[in-house]
Amino acid sequence: MKKKILYILLAFMTASLCSCGSEIKKEDYMEASNSSEKISEVTEKPSEITEKASEIAEKPDEITEKPNEVTETTEDLSSFASGIKTEDTEKESETEFVLNGEIEERCPQIYETKRSDVSYGEFSHDTYYSNTCQMERGYSILLPADYCEDKKYPVLYLLHGIFGDEYSFSNDKSNKIKEIIGNMAADGIIEETILVCPNMYAASDPDQKPGFDSKSVLPYDNFINDLVNDLMPYIERKYSVLTGRENTYLAGFSMGGRETIFITLQRPELFGYVCAISAAPGIVPAKDKFMVHEGQISEDEMKFADGTIEPNVFIICCGTRDSVVGQFPKQYHELLETNGANNIWYEINGADHDNNAIKSGLFNLFKQIAFDKSK
Ligand code: FER
Numbered sequence: 198m199k200k201k202i203l204y205i206l207l208a209f210m211t212a213s214l215c216s217c218g219s220e221i222k223k224e225d226y227m228e229a230s231n232s233s234e235k236i237s238e239v240t241e242k243p244s245e246i247t248e249k250a251s252e253i254a255e256k257p258d259e260i261t262e263k264p265n266e267v268t269e270t271t272e273d274l275s276s277f278a279s280g281i282k283t284e285d286t287e288k289e290s291e292t293e294f295v296l297n298g299e300i301e302e303r304c305p306q307i308y309e310t311k312r313s314d315v316s317y318g319e320f321s322h323d324t325y326y327s328n329t330c331q332m333e334r335g336y337s338i339l340l341p342a343d344y345c346e347d348k349k350y351p352v353l354y355l356l357h358g359i360f361g362d363e364y365s366f367s368n369d370k371s372n373k374i375k376e377i378i379g380n381m382a383a384d385g386i387i388e389e390t391i392l393v394c395p396n397m398y399a400a401s402d403p404d405q406k407p408g409f410d411s412k413s414v415l416p417y418d419n420f421i422n423d424l425v426n427d428l429m430p431y432i433e434r435k436y437s438v439l440t441g442r443e444n445t446y447l448a449g450f451s452m453g454g455r456e457t458i459f460i461t462l463q464r465p466e467l468f469g470y471v472c473a474i475s476a477a478p479g480i481v482p483a484k485d486k487f488m489v490h491e492g493q494i495s496e497d498e499m500k501f502a503d504g505t506i507e508p509n510v511f512i513i514c515c516g517t518r519d520s521v522v523g524q525f526p527k528q529y530h531e532l533l534e535t536n537g538a539n540n541i542w543y544e545i546n547g548a549d550h551d552n553n554a555i556k557s558g559l560f561n562l563f564k565q566i567a568f569d570k571s572k
Contacts, residue, residue: 298568300543304560308380309373316342317379320367325431329423330401337367341389346437351444352391356453360407363396371552377559386567393432397453399423409487417452418493421460442469448562450474450555458529459493465505470566472512474558475550478525500536510565511540514558516548
């Protein structure tokens, strides 16, 4: 009997621990929805979650409300936060690796598994002064284990999801970022690379908080200014980095994926290698259960300006079972393609809004970088 209670307790604790990739905090989602529902209602079956996902990810042509108008969300949003713990039914990926231009849906085990003969970097945290926000702002940084000033390293800026911060990736051991970068560098596939994880909420008012309404989302759209004018110059001054688009990479998950696409379209001369994982809606006008998005740009503007250089690699990907952003990433890919902007689109079979998608996106970004640079 005691054993049974222990098992139940263990199961409950395991279910409660957010081991998935999203930085979305359950409490925040619940707060955003004014939801008073119990956490026990969170544990829905994957199939139910998928049904909800298709409801939530409405197509843009289904917009009936005026832009700017905030939709009242009556749905229990906490269920979407738990949806990201979807059981992974896919087979383990191949352990063989061949450097070619092919996308591999899943990050191979050999790259996400810690090895005893590889030294991995450790995350540290620091701050920089942001003129954009008129305040000191934090970032996490993963330097290669044997980082030294005599060498110069390429940099990947990695942007978190909504309600996240500069600790979102460094605090989540399940995204295997350290392992993927460390192993791929140890195998000589990629150069040793510095990873910078900023706080993407570029608000000037320290009391402003993220949420599902136009005003609360604006600081995310302002991050382009903080990144380009404050953080990148600071990183380039403080660390031994290679500069220029060939050595500057940009990736992001969900809200970070949305800003990754937006920033890339605005400043393609700065980033040579880009990956938007499970990108959130709102670059172009859209509506989902969370809110109505006015859109940062129009659908026609979803392209690179005439005469501008395009990224060498521009990946857009999403899990087939994404319960938060649904079909929006695919829509971005299609709009870009229609407007003549090259991008690699792929889906991660069985992945939700989770670390399976994050691991896949990062692995494939590095693989494409390696392949492109080997040409
Ligand atoms: C939205 C749907 C998803 C949205 C943001 C998200 C601001 C972000 C999700 C995430 O970052 O995980 O409508 O609007």
